[in-house]
Amino acid sequence: YQRRVREAVVSTQSTGVSSVGDKAQTGTQIMGRRPYGVGLMVAGCDETGPHIYYICPSSNFYECKCMAIGSRSQSARTYLERHKDEFKNVEDLNELVAHALRALRDCLPNDSELTTKNVSVGYVGRDCTFTVKDDDEVADYLKSIEEEKASGAVAPDAGEEAMETQ
Numbered sequence: 001y002q003r004r005v006r007e008a009v010v011s012t013q014s015t016g017v018s019s020v021g022d023k024a025q026t027g028t029q030i031m032g033r034r035p036y037g038v039g040l041m042v043a044g045c046d047e048t049g050p051h052i053y054y055i056c057p058s059s060n061f062y063e064c065k066c067m068a069i070g071s072r073s074q075s076a077r078t079y080l081e082r083h084k085d086e087f088k089n090v091e092d093l094n095e096l097v098a099h100a101l102r103a104l105r106d107c108l109p110n111d112s113e114l115t116t117k118n119v120s121v122g123y124v125g126r127d128c129t130f131t132v133k134d135d136d137e138v139a140d141y142l143k144s145i146e147e148e149k150a151s152g153a154v155a156p157d158a159g160e161e162a163m164e165t166q
Contacts, residue, residue, distance in 0.1 A: 014053070020042075020055055024059040039057050040054070052064045052065070067080070079099075079103040093125075096123075097121055101141055119138050120132055120133065121141060
């Protein structure tokens with residue numbers, strides 16, 4: 001029974017991600033070739049809900065709850081892992097985008113800032129198609145997190161809160 005149910009729940013996204021991973025891995029099975037060597041993040045939504053997949057440079061793939069890839073991405077992953085329980089009950093897209101931008105902001109070097117020139121926002125869900133916002137369309141999102149930062153309204157991370165109470 002469980003096997004039939006699990007097989008029925010496998011989404012077409014999972015199948016597509018598996019195909020990409022298999023394609024990248026095929027080259028390693030022929031002498032003298034390597035995997036492509038790049039990471040890829042795939043997002044989509046089906047009847048079971050939204051999904052995020054990470055295809056590693058080694059061609060392995062994983063479904064994730066939240067993920068950040070690229071240079072300096074560890075601090076973004078840490079932010080997302082600390083706050084992932086808050087995402088379950090959020091119904092406002094703007095709040096989710098704000099969390100993503102806060103995570104991204106944590107990755108920047110000290111002399112850099114998020115601007116409309118270096119940020120794009122993409123989202124997908126049950127009730128909306130895949131949408132990408134660029135340039136001036138991102139300005140309102142950036143303005144909201146900058147106002148939080150300026151007013152100090154951002155909630156402290158779990159570790160900081162624990163230190164303050166002790």
